[in-house]
Amino acid sequence: MAAKEVLLYPNPILKELCTQITHWDDGVRLLLQDLVDTMVAAGHSVGVAAPQIGDTRRAAVVDVSHSKLGQKQENHGLLQMVNPKIIEREGQTVVREGCMSVPDYTGNVTRAERIVVQFQDQDQQLQVLKADGFEAIAIQHEFDHLDGYLFLDRISSLKSDLFRRK
Amino acid sequence: MSHFALTIIGRDRPGIVSEVTGILYQLGCNIADSSCSILGGQFSMILIISHPQLDDQKSLNAAFAPLEQHGLSVFLRTLKPGGEEHPDLQGEICMISVYGADKPGIVYRVARELGQKQINITDLNTKLIGGKDTPVYVMMIEAILNPGVEVEDVEEWMAGLKDEMKVDISVRSITPMEL
Numbered sequence: 048m049a050a051k052e053v054l055l056y057p058n059p060i061l062k063e064l065c066t067q068i069t070h071w072d073d074g075v076r077l078l079l080q081d082l083v084d085t086m087v088a089a090g091h092s093v094g095v096a097a098p099q100i101g102d103t104r105r106a107a108v109v110d111v112s113h114s115k116l117g118q119k120q121e122n123h124g125l126l127q128m129v130n131p132k133i134i135e136r137e138g139q140t141v142v143r144e145g146c147m148s149v150p151d152y153t154g155n156v157t158r159a160e161r162i163v164v165q166f167q168d169q170d171q172q173l174q175v176l177k178a179d180g181f182e183a184i185a186i187q188h189e190f191d192h193l194d195g196y197l198f199l200d201r202i203s204s205l206k207s208d209l210f211r212r213k
Numbered sequence: 214m215s216h217f218a219l220t221i222i223g224r225d226r227p228g229i230v231s232e233v234t235g236i237l238y239q240l241g242c243n244i245a246d247s248s249c250s251i252l253g254g255q256f257s258m259i260l261i262i263s264h265p266q267l268d269d270q271k272s273l274n275a276a277f278a279p280l281e282q283h284g285l286s287v288f289l290r291t292l293k294p295g296g297e298e299h300p301d302l303q304g305e306i307c308m309i310s311v312y313g314a315d316k317p318g319i320v321y322r323v324a325r326e327l328g329q330k331q332i333n334i335t336d337l338n339t340k341l342i343g344g345k346d347t348p349v350y351v352m353m354i355e356a357i358l359n360p361g362v363e364v365e366d367v368e369e370w371m372a373g374l375k376d377e378m379k380v381d382i383s384v385r386s387i388t389p390m391e392l
Contacts, residue, residue, distance in 0.1 A: 092391060092392070093390075093391065093392060094392055114391075116390065142390055143387055143388075143389040143390065144389055144390050144392055145389035145390065145391045145392065146392055147391075147392075153389035181390060184390060184392075185390070185392055188390075188392040189392070210389075213302055213306070213335040213336065213355070213357070
């Protein structure tokens, strides 16, 4: 259990398709704990996905409750998600996203406004919940990592959607 | 390693970037940071360059002389140590859009307001749009707000100017969602 180093692009692990977790052992619990520890250690982060710490299993954590934007809305607090899937999407919104794995740039990304997500929690229980606002965006961003997508894969134009951090 | 700020400007035509970067390549210079664009009919290049050995501006200036003969103005400045390093700017980022019938002082009045409040402007673009008879001035300012300053505060500061200058001003947060 420890905060891990966050991998930066072009590390190839960030572009891998992560694999379903079928065998539950202590390793899964350890992975979730590492993800939570890494997210907390990186003070400004509201989520981390397994490939960002070099693990290609389908697991991610999100917690928007400590962030300024998250506190403006109802949220689910800490979510530890294994084998997650978005089963419904509604609405569209464009947001400017930054990612710990692509530190020098931010980008305008189109995301669903509201989602219904299904996953197994840290106790292997199946959960289905609705998320909207900042929480929904954070979840979509982290799940993208599990499919090897970065926000760079979601922008439409280098000229109008990609911004170098000042 | 010495770093230099290189500014080049001249009437736009194909081949300017190629000529400039060709010289930099021959010299063995690195382009550490750059921004190039057309302003009016002029192509303008601003580059932060470095060289592993050369720390003497004179030899660089000599290499750029052919550019002057081709109608480009070249200005080179040696940076003080550390001048090439990017500052770590923290705080909410906001975009201020200002537009309205063209009149003197739009840029100055908005910038003065922000300067007096110690707000750091990190990007500024202006454009004259609209027809010849009804020119419209548009300005986009990106600024970093100091701790404790909210977007609503900037809106409030701009409200007076809006009436006085008869321009439209909107302020919005563009702080990225850190994920």
